[in-house]
Amino acid sequence: MLSMLIAGLLSASPDAPADTRVWPATLAEVIAATSEGDWRRPDPQHLLYLDLASGERVVIELAPQFAPEHVANIQTLARSGFYDELPIVRSQDNYVVQWGDPDGKRDQGEAAATLAAEFSRSSKDAPVFTQLTDGDVYAPEVGFVDGYPSARDPASNELWLAHCYGMVGVGRDEAIDSGNGSELYVITGHAPRHLDRNVTLVGRVLQGMEALSSLPRGSGAMGFYEDGQSRPLIRQLRLTADVPEAERIDLQVLRTDGDAFDAVIKARRHRREPWFHTPTGKVELCNVPLPVRIVD
């Protein structure tokens, strides 16, 4: 938390040198023009490796700045091996993939059984909110916080994560405090923004989405796999901090509080690639790419 505060102070400092770089027009050119300082390495304590039995790996970044209690519980569950060899129980077309303990019989160790909802947080003392000025159907203000698509209500000072493609949330029953992170879902379709502030979002997939989004759809109601359909298996789900260094992927994420990301937004708002005939001049929250790269 201390380092977050210091970073916030630094970026707001009037003494910080102005970024005078001139950015090119297309996304590919913007990415090519970035320098090392435009990127950050996620904290391995807040990074999950979801390894599927198929051999594919999905990397998820957790958002303790939005859902500290849920993130802590997921860390506890991951450390105890709770998720290992659990099935993916649901794949609903244009909606979500979800995994969990279908019988609810697995020992959850030290983890809390239920948690108070963390649907939103205060926008006061929050990390930098890079506002998108293009408008939004669902929220008064939208933008990006630490790489997460987010929404904000200046009337209530609420700040919350938005259900864009690749966001990770906590399954719950009807009671709003009935989730604890033992059931997680990932958005695999058009952003179901009506779920915003109805579920606790805990992070987003940084890499490997296609391993989840291309899973066969479940034939049951809400995309649950039915008897006779084989459920894809999770081999293990670990915190990156618990993975030997040699097995880690050196992932970097473009900072969303800097000039490089502003250039990304502009490149997507006005598409300058010669293929485009009628640039829209607008970009919607969930259509802004959140660049991730692997350093060899």
Next chain:
Amino acid sequence: MLSMLIAGLLSASPDAPADTRVWPATLAEVIAATSEGDWRRPDPQHLLYLDLASGERVVIELAPQFAPEHVANIQTLARSGFYDELPIVRSQDNYVVQWGDPDGKRDQGEAAATLAAEFSRSSKDAPVFTQLTDGDVYAPEVGFVDGYPSARDPASNELWLAHCYGMVGVGRDEAIDSGNGSELYVITGHAPRHLDRNVTLVGRVLQGMEALSSLPRGSGAMGFYEDGQSRPLIRQLRLTADVPEAERIDLQVLRTDGDAFDAVIKARRHRREPWFHTPTGKVELCNVPLPVRIVD
């Protein structure tokens, strides 16, 4: 065209009995409360059966009211067997699936080799536009025309189809008249609305989306399948009118110009299911479901 005009006149008639039905609150209840007249059967001349080698069937409705020349060309191509045994060449995560003739060597028979773009049409003399009052990031007005998510600009009197999940479009090169329907794509991800008015859209998938959306992603640039990846094959693509009656599916589509569809929109704008804690009171164009049912 005549029948379309007559239907338009009838629905606008002051003598038509007012629909006094009281609609329930949730989508499932609304669908259950519909009656036969709320549904329409697509014209078999404008319906495609895309049968994959895997045995799965995708049903596509074509939109001649938006792209008459492209639809006619696709009908010609389908009748000549052009699409049969073509590969799906591309599956890009969170974007599109696309098929076509990778070598460009297949005989296209009587079909036009290129066509003028049909990116938009006049909103004058257009079928009923059921406007969505929730706003939109990309267009001044959005709504539904004959079951298609659409956008409209009252300043220019333009009306166009919107790139929502499941919409079908015509691949093209840089020149805007370089497409002819021999390469078709289907949106499989979050609505890429920046493509609106940059590509000719020709219809939407009514059934079988999961057969396309769950295809393995291509590992090449833009999701093209690379050497070594097997391309999914199209067994045949036929106009329903050319399919023996016994092999046809009796699909019905909810009319989007009536009270039942208004009730669908309301049910999605204010989610009344007890699971929802914070209804948004808004619904975005591509999140409005377009109900389809199979009559046994």
